[in-house]
Amino acid sequence: xxxxxxxxxxxxxxxxxxxxxxxxxxxxxxxxxxxxxxxxxxxxxxxxxxxxxxxxxxxxxxxxxxxxxxxxxxxxxxxxxxxxxxxxxxxxxxxxxxxxxxxxxxxxxxxxxxxxxxxxxxxxxxxxxxxxxxxxxxxxxxxxxxxxxxxxxxxxxxxxxxxxxxxxxxxxxxxxxxxxxxxxxxxxxxxxxxxxxxxxxxxxxxxxxxxxxxxxxxxxxxxxxxxxxxxxxxxxxxxxxxxxxxxxxxxxxxxxxxxxxxxxxxxxxxxxxxxxxxxxxxxxxxxxxxxxxxxxxxxxxxxxxxxxxxxxxxxxxxxx
Amino acid sequence: xxxxxxxxxxxxxxxxxxxxxxxxxxxxxxxxxxxxxxxxxxxxxxxxxxxxxxxxxxxxxxxxxxxxxxxxxxxxxxxxxxxxxxxxxxxxxxxxxxxxxxxxxxxxxxxxxxxxxxxxxxxxxxxxxxxxxxxxxxxxxxxxxxxxxxxxxxxxxxxxxxxxxxxxxxxxxxxxxxxxxxxxxxxxxxxxxxxxxxxxxxxxxxxxxxxxxxxxxxxxxxxxxxxxxxxxxxxxxxxxxxxxxxxxxxxxxxxxxxxxxxxxxxxxxxxxxxx
Numbered sequence: 001x002x003x004x005x006x007x008x009x010x011x012x013x014x015x016x017x018x019x020x021x022x023x024x025x026x027x028x029x030x031x032x033x034x035x036x037x038x039x040x041x042x043x044x045x046x047x048x049x050x051x052x053x054x055x056x057x058x059x060x061x062x063x064x065x066x067x068x069x070x071x072x073x074x075x076x077x078x079x080x081x082x083x084x085x086x087x088x089x090x091x092x093x094x095x096x097x098x099x100x101x102x103x104x105x106x107x108x109x110x111x112x113x114x115x116x117x118x119x120x121x122x123x124x125x126x127x128x129x130x131x132x133x134x135x136x137x138x139x140x141x142x143x144x145x146x147x148x149x150x151x152x153x154x155x156x157x158x159x160x161x162x163x164x165x166x167x168x169x170x171x172x173x174x175x176x177x178x179x180x181x182x183x184x185x186x187x188x189x190x191x192x193x194x195x196x197x198x199x200x201x202x203x204x205x206x207x208x209x210x211x212x213x214x215x216x217x218x219x220x221x222x223x224x225x226x227x228x229x230x231x232x233x234x235x236x237x238x239x240x241x242x243x244x245x246x247x248x249x250x251x252x253x254x255x256x257x258x259x260x261x262x263x264x265x266x267x268x269x270x271x272x273x274x275x276x277x278x279x280x281x282x283x284x285x286x287x288x289x290x291x292x293x294x295x296x297x298x299x300x301x302x303x304x305x306x307x308x309x310x311x312x313x314x315x316x317x318x319x320x
Numbered sequence: 321x322x323x324x325x326x327x328x329x330x331x332x333x334x335x336x337x338x339x340x341x342x343x344x345x346x347x348x349x350x351x352x353x354x355x356x357x358x359x360x361x362x363x364x365x366x367x368x369x370x371x372x373x374x375x376x377x378x379x380x381x382x383x384x385x386x387x388x389x390x391x392x393x394x395x396x397x398x399x400x401x402x403x404x405x406x407x408x409x410x411x412x413x414x415x416x417x418x419x420x421x422x423x424x425x426x427x428x429x430x431x432x433x434x435x436x437x438x439x440x441x442x443x444x445x446x447x448x449x450x451x452x453x454x455x456x457x458x459x460x461x462x463x464x465x466x467x468x469x470x471x472x473x474x475x476x477x478x479x480x481x482x483x484x485x486x487x488x489x490x491x492x493x494x495x496x497x498x499x500x501x502x503x504x505x506x507x508x509x510x511x512x513x514x515x516x517x518x519x520x521x522x523x524x525x526x527x528x529x530x531x532x533x534x535x536x537x538x539x540x541x542x543x544x545x546x547x548x549x550x551x552x553x554x555x556x557x558x559x560x561x562x563x564x565x566x567x568x569x570x571x572x573x574x575x576x577x578x579x580x581x582x583x584x585x586x587x588x589x590x591x592x593x594x595x
Contacts, residue, residue, distance in 0.1 A: 024422070030499035031421025037408040038431065041468035046434050049445035056444060063448070109339055112332035125582060126340040129347060132574050134528035136546040139553075140567040144349035150366050152349055184343070189589055196590030216328060245440050248530045257554035258534065258547060274440065282535060287444050294441045301438050 056291035063285055074292035084293070086268055087276040090175060094272060095243045097179045103235060106187050110194035111224065127188030135252040142181050142253065168253060171269040178270060182249055190235060197231035198224070226317040233316045237308050241301055247274035273297050354378075354564040361561045374561075378569065381562040387569065389541055390548030394527060394570075397462045397544060401526040402519050404466035409473030409518060410511070414503040416474065417481035418489060435471045447535055461536045462529070462544070466522065473518050476591065480514040481507055517588035520581050527574050545570040 024032075032039075057074055059067035078084050109127070113120060130138065145152045146167040154164040167177050201224060209219045254270050255263035260283050264271035273293060281290030353361055354377060355370040381387070415421065416428055450461045484507060492502040508515075533547045543551065549566050556563055578585060 025420075027419050027499055028421040031415045031419035031424065034415035034419070034500065034503070035412045035421075035427065035469075037467065038412045038469040038474065039427075041465070041470075042430060042434065044449070045442065045446060045465065045468065046437065049442040049449070050437070052445035052448070053441045063451070108335065112335040115329050115332040117329070117332060117336065121582070123336045123340055124586065125579075126343045128578065128582070128585070129575070130343060132524055132528075132578050133571055134546040135530055136550045137567045137571050139550070140564045141346045141350040143564075144353055145346050150362060150364060152345070155366050184346075188343070192586050192589040241438060245438055251534070252530060252550060255550075257552070258550045260534070277440065277443075281444055282447075287448075291441075291444050294444065298438055298441050305436070 053291050053294060056288050057295045059288045061286075061288040061291075063287055067288065070288070074289050075296075077289065078292055078296065083268060083271065083276060087264075087271045087273050090270060091244055091246075091272045091274075094175055094179060094246065095240060097176065098182055098243050099236065099239050101179065102183045102187055102190055102239065103232065105183065106190035107194050107228075107232070109187065109191045110198055111220070113191065113195060114198045124188070124192065127191055129188075130185040131188045133185070135248045138181065138185055138249075139252050146177055146181075169266055171266050174254070174266065174270045178250060178253060181253070182243075182246075185249075186239075190239070193235055194228065194231060197228040201227045229316045233308070233312050237305060240304055240308070244297065244301055244304070245274050246272060247278065250275055251278070350564050351568060354561055354568055356561050358558060358561055377562055377565045381566045381569075384562070385552060385566060386540065386543075386548065387545070387566060390543050390545045391570075393459060393542060393548075394544040394546075397459055397529075398523055398526045400463040401466040402522045404463060404468075405470065405473050405518055405522040406515055408467050408469040410477045410508055410515065411503065412469040413474045413477030414481050414507060415499075417478045418503075418507070419499055431471050431474055443535070450536065456536060457538045457542055458536075459542065462532050463526070466526075472521070476514055476518055476588070477511065479591075480511040484510055513584060513587070516581060516584040517591075520577065520585050521588050523577060524574060 056067055058069060058071060060070050060073070061067035113123060117123070133141070143151065148154060148164065148166050148169060151167070153167065157164055165173060168174050205223050205227070206219060209223050214222065250270055250272055251260065251263045252258070254265055260275075260278055264275050264279075274297075277290045277293040277297070280286045280293065349368075352368060352370055355373045355375065356367075356377075357370075357374055360367050360370065416424065416431075446461075450456060455461050455464075488506055488510075489502060492506050497505065528546060529544070530546050530550070533544045537543055537547065540548075540551070549563070549570055552563055552566065
């Protein structure tokens with residue numbers, strides 16, 4: 001999009017450039033005043049916190065005494081920390097299950113909803129109710145399904161003659177159940193993003209494909225997928241990053257009334273990195289160690305994003 | 321060509337109807353559970369329909385808990401956050417969209433860059449900043465950052481301001497308006513749809529937020545609704561159906577807001593995936 005103000009001001013700035021360098025224009029002054037909230041935000045809450053966080057990660061810091069510099073001690077401790085590796089593994093497992101499942105299902109729903117169906121608004125609304133619910137609401141609503149004693153899931157299992165499950169209390173099942181609930185909660189949001197992408201696909205491309213005799217699947221493969229690859233890419237990057245930092249869901253659904261030290265169970269089988277960071281920092285006051293976890297997470301996310309951007313050139317189709 | 325089209329629509333309807341049922345069934349089941357007596361709630365085999373419907377569960381839980389206090393706290397945080405986000409994001413976005421000032425482009429790249437920094441690295445230092453300011457166990461850390469312009473809002477509002485023709489600006493200048501007056505009197509009223517989107521998103525995020533309240537609040541009378549209701553779990557053994565009622569009650573305000581503003585909600589969600 002062209003920036004009208006840019007065009008407008010290009011000429012005058014060129015003419016009065018020497019003067020401009022010395023003295024702030026009236027407009028320039030207002031510009032700086034008006035962005036000042038963001039400047040404060042950046043200096044205090046981003047730049048300063050980044051530096052502080054890095055320094056803490058190299059220190060022993062319990063918040064009662066001043067941080068004591070210990071070099072890379074926290075990081076070497078992390079390497080030998082069994083629970084940290086377990087948390088990293090669980091985080092990867094959660095992300096690998098969740099991101100593709102949600103993306104594919106949301107895309108299917110969006111394509112279905114894009115067929116000019118009657119009642120589109122109503123269907124869309126049904127998918128949005130979980131999106132606007134807090135995780136506390138989801139905790140009790142999901143319990144109606146996954147309660148081991150009288151939930152709907154076990155009732156159905158016993159009706160069809162299968163054995164009942166412990167769901168969130170089962171070490172093997174806890175992450176898959178959390179993923180199912182997370183997909184259920186987030187799918188409406190992602191569906192709407194895809195729907196917006198699909199509505200940008202020009203109708204005549206489908207007509208051209210039909211004339212050439214392409215069927216439903218072929219059209220999907222050769223028209224829809226390339227044209228929404230940009231949206232898909234963005235969705236994948238964003239949801240990978242947020243899923244790696246997932247905290248609220250696991251804290252609420254495994255923490256038994258918001259007890260941070262109890263969350264992540266049973267037996268650390270749903271312990272993820274963010275939760276571990278929280279326990280170490282806010283429950284055990286090991287702020288230095290927690291900061292080191294944060295930086296490891298940061299670096300992992302940075303590498304993932306780089307890889308995704310590199311791969312992007314291979315499969316994302318951009319319209320010229 | 322008609323026949324495959326029809327088949328496709330039927331399949332689409334089937335997918336969407338099944339999926340809608342999956343979305344709503346847990347809510348309906350939970351709502352039914354919230355209207356049962358404890359004896360019926362724990363009955364095996366499961367009795368799905370409450371008999372009788374115990375509407376008084378909702379009255380009881382309101383009487384027995386501090387839902388009112390939690391609700392007021394949530395409302396304070398949400399209202400102050402929305403006000404802050406609307407004012408600060410629109411003002412910063414206006415400067416980025418319509419004004420020329422030194423380092424404008426580098427500063428805007430900085431906004432873009434901060435979007436890439438995962439919040440995880442900032443949690444602990446932010447906690448320490450607020451601790452030194454004496455804001456622990458107050459509601460301040462939950463809303464104050466919204467007054468300092470968050471990147472999502474800046475982007476949303478900047479796009480809105482960019483799409484307005486420059487003639488408006490020139491007319492305002494001729495009338496002797498300062499850049500701030502031009503923004504406040506002329507441009508801001510023209511961006512109502514985007515302001516609505518920003519309002520709803522901030523409302524939803526703050527009303528449902530759990531992480532920040534968990535970090536900053538320790539005394540029960542400061543709790544917001546999500547962590548207040550969460551803290552009741554476990555302590556209420558034998559009255560679980562009341563807890564479901566309490567949780568569903570916290571959904572009602574945002575559900576009402578959503579029903580009236582669904583259009584802006586969808587717009588905001590869509591714009592987060594497009595550039």
